[in-house]
Amino acid sequence: MAQPNGDHNAAAKPPPTPSPLRFSKFFQSNMRILVTGGAGFIGSHLVDKLMENEKNEVIVADNYFTGSKDNLKKWIGHPRFELIRHDVTEPLLVEVDQIYHLACPASPTNVIGTLNMLGLAKRVGARILLTSTSEVYGDPLIHPQEESYWGNVNPIGVRSCYDEGKRVAETLMFDYHRQHGIEIRIARIFNTYGPRMNIDDGRVVSNFIAQALRNEPLTVQAPGTQTRSFCYVSDMVDGLMKLMNGENTGPINIGNPGEFTMIELAENVKELINPKVEIKMVENTPDDPRQRKPNITKARELLKWEPKIKLKDGLPLMEEDFRLRLGVPRNN
Ligand SMILES: NC(=O)c1ccc[n+]([C@@H]2O[C@H](COP(=O)([O-])OP(=O)(O)OC[C@H]3O[C@@H](n4cnc5c(N)ncnc54)[C@H](O)[C@@H]3O)[C@@H](O)[C@H]2O)c1
Numbered sequence: 001m002a003q004p005n006g007d008h009n010a011a012a013k014p015p016p017t018p019s020p021l022r023f024s025k026f027f028q029s030n031m032r033i034l035v036t037g038g039a040g041f042i043g044s045h046l047v048d049k050l051m052e053n054e055k056n057e058v059i060v061a062d063n064y065f066t067g068s069k070d071n072l073k074k075w076i077g078h079p080r081f082e083l084i085r086h087d088v089t090e091p092l093l094v095e096v097d098q099i100y101h102l103a104c105p106a107s108p109t110n111v112i113g114t115l116n117m118l119g120l121a122k123r124v125g126a127r128i129l130l131t132s133t134s135e136v137y138g139d140p141l142i143h144p145q146e147e148s149y150w151g152n153v154n155p156i157g158v159r160s161c162y163d164e165g166k167r168v169a170e171t172l173m174f175d176y177h178r179q180h181g182i183e184i185r186i187a188r189i190f191n192t193y194g195p196r197m198n199i200d201d202g203r204v205v206s207n208f209i210a211q212a213l214r215n216e217p218l219t220v221q222a223p224g225t226q227t228r229s230f231c232y233v234s235d236m237v238d239g240l241m242k243l244m245n246g247e248n249t250g251p252i253n254i255g256n257p258g259e260f261t262m263i264e265l266a267e268n269v270k271e272l273i274n275p276k277v278e279i280k281m282v283e284n285t286p287d288d289p290r291q292r293k294p295n296i297t298k299a300r301e302l303l304k305w306e307p308k309i310k311l312k313d314g315l316p317l318m319e320e321d322f323r324l325r326l327g328v329p330r331n332n
């Protein structure tokens with residue numbers, strides 16, 4: 001008898017069950033992907049997204065310096081997933097097609113990690129993506145920042161290790177590309193926030209949300225008029241994957257152009273989470289960039305990417321996660 005959808009066999013034949021090999025650890029998938037720093041904040045969200053595709057086999061290399069196995073607990077034991085405790089300042093030999101290089105030890109060893117991952121990419125012919133940073137623009141003299149801007153970085157300042165470490169990492173990427181033909185991708189990530197951020201790592205969004213939930217004053221570092229542009233983590237992951245799978249080396253800015261002063265951010269968090277909390281002005285660290293906002297024309301045109309989640313929609317998603325981890329239920 002004919003089925004309503006026109007498929008004569010639909011009732012008679014159940015869909016074929018996949019071969020047991022599909023579930024064996026020896027199953028060969030189409031793409032083997034290494035994520036260094038995959039136990040961290042952005043890395044673990046990237047792993048979640050990559051694992052959604054049944055053709056991907058994902059290997060995470062992480063030394064848990066700032067990341068945690070907890071971020072990956074749903075994948076541990078999965079046949080397409082492997083977790084290696086490894087410090088990227090030591091060479092790593094694995095057969096992979098793509099490398100997302102996120103592991104970022106406290107610079108300057110950042111450079112050694114990138115050199116090792118480039119060595120791996122060269123050896124196995126993998127495409128490698130570096131998560132660089134908007135910090136390469138330093139305290140920028142042009143606004144918004146576009147990729148052609150060379151930046152204004154203090155080479156001997158307190159934050160130079162990170163900024164200059166990433167700048168050297170970008171240089172190495174291009175040298176390997178030119179000299180050895182390695183396929184490279186460079187993302188310049190602007191401030192990213194979302195669930196699984198480290199609660200006490202001192203970044204502004206995590207600080208303010210944790211402070212509001214703990215009923216502690218929100219510490220705005222002077223003068224408070226400095227600006228940042230905050231990208232929700234799912235948008236970031238989407239941008240990184242589009243960059244990896246597209247045809248452009250970059251560098252490409254990936255960030256949300258919505259720009260806020262730190263006072264505005266504090267007011268947003270206060271209004272959303274704890275209207276009674278105090279906002280307190282505290283001392284800042286030297287060389288804090290006064291303004292930051294990505295020009296994302298390149299990402300829009302070359303990757304067909306733009307962020308979807310506004311700060312006012314992203315903050316509540318992060319609040320939920322922080323409430324759970326800090327043990328502060330909503331009715332308190
Ligand atoms: N979050 C942001 O706003 C932001 C902005 C710009 C650039 N980035 C870049 O994005 C990447 C990921 O950042 P994140 O916010 O997820 O940070 P994160 O600290 O949560 O993640 C970094 C991960 O790398 C691991 N790691 C550190 N040193 C390592 C080493 N030597 N060997 C192996 N693993 C090591 C850590 O354990 C952690 O899991 C970094 O490269 C960072 O510089 C992040």
Ligand SMILES: O=C(O)[C@H]1O[C@H](OP(=O)(O)OP(=O)(O)OC[C@H]2O[C@@H](n3ccc(=O)[nH]c3=O)[C@H](O)[C@@H]2O)[C@H](O)[C@@H](O)[C@@H]1O
Pocket residue numbers: 133134135189190191192202203204205207208219220221222226227228262284285288289
């Ligand atoms: O996006 C980037 O490229 C970089 O962003 C951040 O660097 P930064 O912008 O300094 O981020 P925060 O430490 O979160 O500080 C942002 C602003 O908030 C201010 N701040 C921070 C913490 C706080 O409690 N109060 C506060 O007002 C800081 O003075 C600064 O102006 C990250 O720390 C880097 O890893 C990342 O590479």
